[in-house]
Amino acid sequence: MATSNVVCALVLSSLFHFLLVPVLSRDVHALEKCGFKAIYQLGDSIADTGNLIRENPLSPYASFPYGLKLSKPTARSAKLPYPGAYLNSARKFSGGRGGVNFAVAGSTALPAEALSSKNIVNIVTNESLSSQLEWMFSYFNTTCSEDCAQEIKSSLFMVGEIGGNDYNYAFLFNKTTEELNALVPEVVGAIKDAVAKAIGHGARRVVVPGNFPIGCFPLYLSQSQPNDAAAYDEFHCLKGLNSFASYHNELLKQTVEGLKTNYPDVIIVYGDYYEAFMSIYQNAQSLGEFLSKILVNGRETIRGPAQN
Numbered sequence: 001m002a003t004s005n006v007v008c009a010l011v012l013s014s015l016f017h018f019l020l021v022p023v024l025s026r027d028v029h030a031l032e033k034c035g036f037k038a039i040y041q042l043g044d045s046i047a048d049t050g051n052l053i054r055e056n057p058l059s060p061y062a063s064f065p066y067g068l069k070l071s072k073p074t075a076r077s078a079k080l081p082y083p084g085a086y087l088n089s090a091r092k093f094s095g096g097r098g099g100v101n102f103a104v105a106g107s108t109a110l111p112a113e114a115l116s117s118k119n120i121v122n123i124v125t126n127e128s129l130s131s132q133l134e135w136m137f138s139y140f141n142t143t144c145s146e147d148c149a150q151e152i153k154s155s156l157f158m159v160g161e162i163g164g165n166d167y168n169y170a171f172l173f174n175k176t177t178e179e180l181n182a183l184v185p186e187v188v189g190a191i192k193d194a195v196a197k198a199i200g201h202g203a204r205r206v207v208v209p210g211n212f213p214i215g216c217f218p219l220y221l222s223q224s225q226p227n228d229a230a231a232y233d234e235f236h237c238l239k240g241l242n243s244f245a246s247y248h249n250e251l252l253k254q255t256v257e258g259l260k261t262n263y264p265d266v267i268i269v270y271g272d273y274y275e276a277f278m279s280i281y282q283n284a285q286s287l288g289e290f291l292s293k294i295l296v297n298g299r300e301t302i303r304g305p306a307q308n
Helices: 002-017 025-033 051-055 074-078 089-094 112-116 129-142 148-153 164-172 177-200 218-223 239-262 273-282 289-303
Strands: 039-042 099-101 156-159 205-209 267-271
Touching: 039 129, 039 177, 129 177, 156 177, 164 177, 177 205, 177 239, 205 239, 239 267, 239 273
Parallel strands: 039 099, 039 156, 156 205, 205 267
Antiparallel strands: none
8 A cells, every 4th residue: 555655646746747748658557556536626717617607607707619629638648537517517417426626716725704804805706715625525425425435535636726816816906025925824824724624534645736837927927017137037937926936835835745744644745836837838849839839929929029
């Protein structure tokens, strides 16, 4: 069992490091040995497969094409279970086989009232990590099959990515650097509590993803346009915002290490979304002409041609 746990932990780490590039066949075979029967997902728009549009049918995200033009879902190459959206009634008829997705686009790590006390408002949904946990525990207590305890032990729990929207809304409401930095320990604390609660409910294999390099996001690049060339890195991303994301990630990594110490019999892996994202920029030329042009042209559209 110990050897199997080590293999699964290593495979999960490598899988998330190369999250945005093709999964190697040997990784797929190793992943199959981990024996994931189901995936239980907490998170935001990175993972939501239909909860927000059922909570709010008038959401613009409920309109077509809604992914219909994607010819082939590349994630299926990993041969992982497909967790249906919790609010999708069709999932209930399937008995939740493959797991359940509790993620809601726009949701936050901190509850709405905690953000409201800081004059930060979630403009998309009232759902947060705590409400998603309530859904999950309700599902386990009322819907899950009789052998639920064993299924939970053999399942993969994804706690995030979550917390990015807490910061997005804080930026939107013009919070200062000091206020943003003070928010990070609270966000990471909420993620830590969620992991502990999932483990308390039987989770034995948990992935805790970090934040992305938000300084590379068009949303921020288009809204914040400093004239100082020193504000940008070699990929024309904003250094300050990426440093902020790294601060969150470093604190989250430390928290994950602490959780590993507290729960030695549980596999807990940090999902490095930051490095996975940056690997696309670093390897753009080897990922094909089409993707390379998107990266270069996208940066030039927002900023103008990069200066050497």
